[in-house]
Amino acid sequence: MNPVKVILTIIPFIWTIGALPFVNQVKPIVFGLPFLAFWLCCTIPISYICLSILYRMDVGKDDE
Amino acid sequence: MSNETMALAIIFAFVIGTTIVGMIPGMNKKMSLEEWAVGGRSFGRWLNWFILAGEIYTAFAFLGGSGWAYARGGPTFYILGYGALAYVVGYYVLPSIAPIGRKHGLMTQPDLVEHMYDSRWLGVLTAVIGVAFLIPYLQLQLTGLGLIIETCSYGVIGRVPAMLIAFTMVAAFVYLSGLKGVASTAVIKDVTMIVAVVFFGLWLPYHFFGGVGNMFEAIDAAKPGFLSLPGGTKNLDVSWAMSTLVLTSLGFYMWPHFSANSFSAKSPNVLRHNAIYLPLYQICLIFPMLIGFCALMVLTPALKVPDMAFMTIVQQVFPGWALGLVGGAGALACMIPAADLILSTSMLFTRNVYGRTIGVGTPPETQRNIARVVVLVLTAVALALAILTPNMLVNLLLTGYAGVTQFFPMIVLGLYWKRATKVGAYCGVIVGEFLVFFLMLNKMDPLGIMGLNLNAGFVALVCNFVVFTVVSMATSTPATIEQKTKAIS
Numbered sequence: 001m002n003p004v005k006v007i008l009t010i011i012p013f014i015w016t017i018g019a020l021p022f023v024n025q026v027k028p029i030v031f032g033l034p035f036l037a038f039w040l041c042c043t044i045p046i047s048y049i050c051l052s053i054l055y056r057m058d059v060g061k062d063d064e
Numbered sequence: 065m066s067n068e069t070m071a072l073a074i075i076f077a078f079v080i081g082t083t084i085v086g087m088i089p090g091m092n093k094k095m096s097l098e099e100w101a102v103g104g105r106s107f108g109r110w111l112n113w114f115i116l117a118g119e120i121y122t123a124f125a126f127l128g129g130s131g132w133a134y135a136r137g138g139p140t141f142y143i144l145g146y147g148a149l150a151y152v153v154g155y156y157v158l159p160s161i162a163p164i165g166r167k168h169g170l171m172t173q174p175d176l177v178e179h180m181y182d183s184r185w186l187g188v189l190t191a192v193i194g195v196a197f198l199i200p201y202l203q204l205q206l207t208g209l210g211l212i213i214e215t216c217s218y219g220v221i222g223r224v225p226a227m228l229i230a231f232t233m234v235a236a237f238v239y240l241s242g243l244k245g246v247a248s249t250a251v252i253k254d255v256t257m258i259v260a261v262v263f264f265g266l267w268l269p270y271h272f273f274g275g276v277g278n279m280f281e282a283i284d285a286a287k288p289g290f291l292s293l294p295g296g297t298k299n300l301d302v303s304w305a306m307s308t309l310v311l312t313s314l315g316f317y318m319w320p321h322f323s324a325n326s327f328s329a330k331s332p333n334v335l336r337h338n339a340i341y342l343p344l345y346q347i348c349l350i351f352p353m354l355i356g357f358c359a360l361m362v363l364t365p366a367l368k369v370p371d372m373a374f375m376t377i378v379q380q381v382f383p384g385w386a387l388g389l390v391g392g393a394g395a396l397a398c399m400i401p402a403a404d405l406i407l408s409t410s411m412l413f414t415r416n417v418y419g420r421t422i423g424v425g426t427p428p429e430t431q432r433n434i435a436r437v438v439v440l441v442l443t444a445v446a447l448a449l450a451i452l453t454p455n456m457l458v459n460l461l462l463t464g465y466a467g468v469t470q471f472f473p474m475i476v477l478g479l480y481w482k483r484a485t486k487v488g489a490y491c492g493v494i495v496g497e498f499l500v501f502f503l504m505l506n507k508m509d510p511l512g513i514m515g516l517n518l519n520a521g522f523v524a525l526v527c528n529f530v531v532f533t534v535v536s537m538a539t540s541t542p543a544t545i546e547q548k549t550k551a552i553s
Contacts, residue, residue, distance in 0.1 A: 009152060012148060013313075016145040016309060017145075017149075017309050017310060020305055020309075025292055026291045026292050029277050029281065032280065033276070033277075034280050034291040034292065036138060036293070037141045037291070037350070040141050041144055041347065041350065043145045043343075044144070044148050044346050045343075045344075046148075047148035047149065047152055047343040048341070048344055051151065051152065051339055051343070052340050055337065058336065059333055059336060
């Protein structure tokens with residue numbers, strides 16, 4: 001397996017699951033959300049970015 | 065128009081309009097089994113997107129997301145995380161499944177298991193377990209629908225007539241159009257739901273608190289700690305959230321109806337491409353939570369049923385048209401996932417239970433006719449269960465997610481690991497399902513071990529994984545490896 005791909009795959013898991021013990025707090029409130037909710041919301045763009053790069057690597061620019 | 069008439073008119077317009085859209089694909093032509101069950105494997109990006117994305121916004125996201133926020137606070141936020149992770153898993157798993165399905169004519173999850181392990185009875189077992197977890201899930205959608213329409217029509221239409229009317233319509237379009245009907249109606253459902261949750265999710269906090277941030281400040285001042293883990297609960301703490309996120313992100317694509325959805329894709333790249341964008345859709349799950357949090361601070365007296373938070377606050381604050389919009393969107397949120405569930409359950413039963421035991425050798429045309437009749441029978445059974453014994457299946461339902469996740473080692477490791485064997489798969493699944501039932505029915509979820517509170521399904525999954533691996537290693541022979549290599553290539 002390509003190590004870059006492995007890293008891109010595990011980043012969302014480390015962000016969401018691995019970091020959980022360190023982000024379980026209400027303050028500061030970021031973008032109107034309690035910190036825990038804000039952190040978990042960030043999983044969404046992070047997964048999107050990691051998957052987009054993976055897709056570029058796997059499929060190339062001429063998808064479909 | 066009075067509030068009641070207005071709300072009712074809007075709900076009816078949604079339900080009937082959607083049914084008509086769902087019936088169109090099946091009215092123009094006769095469908096073969098493959099067309100009916102997996103859309104002729106012709107779905108491009110958009111249809112595939114809506115059918116995969118549509119599965120997230122069910123009765124649970126609508127009522128449960130706000131209900132959890134209202135009653136439990138912080139633990140609700142795990143819902144924001146699991147979907148995005150599930151799509152990372154799906155990015156790898158679905159494109160591996162789809163080409164095998166195309167090459168060997170597979171249509172259901174048990175088809176895939178039977179094919180990978182060359183074992184008819186393992187396929188039958190997978191189908192029986194799948195049906196056992198799908199029927200309570202279907203019943204949940206029905207019960208949710210009854211509740212939504214009853215509340216949103218101000219009690220004019222009772223729970224039972226609402227369920228009867230809506231599900232006759234669901235059965236009609238699934239019977240006629242199969243998966244194509246589900247896909248085209250999923251589009252309407254998703255648009256309506258997003259409009260409803262975004263509007264109410266932003267409007268209510270602004271109306272009462274002047275903003276989302278102000279609302280959370282107010283909650284934190286009134287109930288310190290409610291917005292972090294374990295929030296309003298005793299044992300849904302950090303270790304629970306971590307183990308639950310592992311379980312739900314792995315288990316997401318183990319629901320049997322997702323296999324059919326991935327077999328419907330035109331090419332593996334459609335699935336890869338959609339895996340990228342599906343996480344973005346998850347952001348909408350936060351809006352029902354905002355409504356639930358707002359209800360917590362605004363509604364007095366406290367609600368007996370937290371799942372009613374969304375509808376109760378809309379009913380108190382808005383006129384009839386708004387409740388009609390919520391009712392219409394909510395009804396679709398129950399009907400469309402139910403349609404997909406009915407279709408998948410009928411295929412599991414017809415193809416993998418009947419077709420592989422007493423009905424071996426039934427031709428596809430006959431299978432399609434039987435599956436269509438089973439659609440009607442299943443709808444009737446689910447209706448009867450929902451009306452007569454609304455609580456009987458609650459136990460099965462609680463175990464649903466944990467239960468289907470036990471397929472993960474068998475299916476996903478089976479896709480990549482050539483030494484996986486049939487005996488290993490049997491042992492792993494049986495140990496996993498036994499533990500799920502044992503722990504959950506004995507109220508040991510979450511399970512306290514060494515100061516941690518672990519999701520019971522996660523504990524079962526770990527044991528299942530160990531048993532599957534060890535038994536597979538012990539029973540693999542050059543012959544099983546050769547069969548496996550051929551099956552997954």
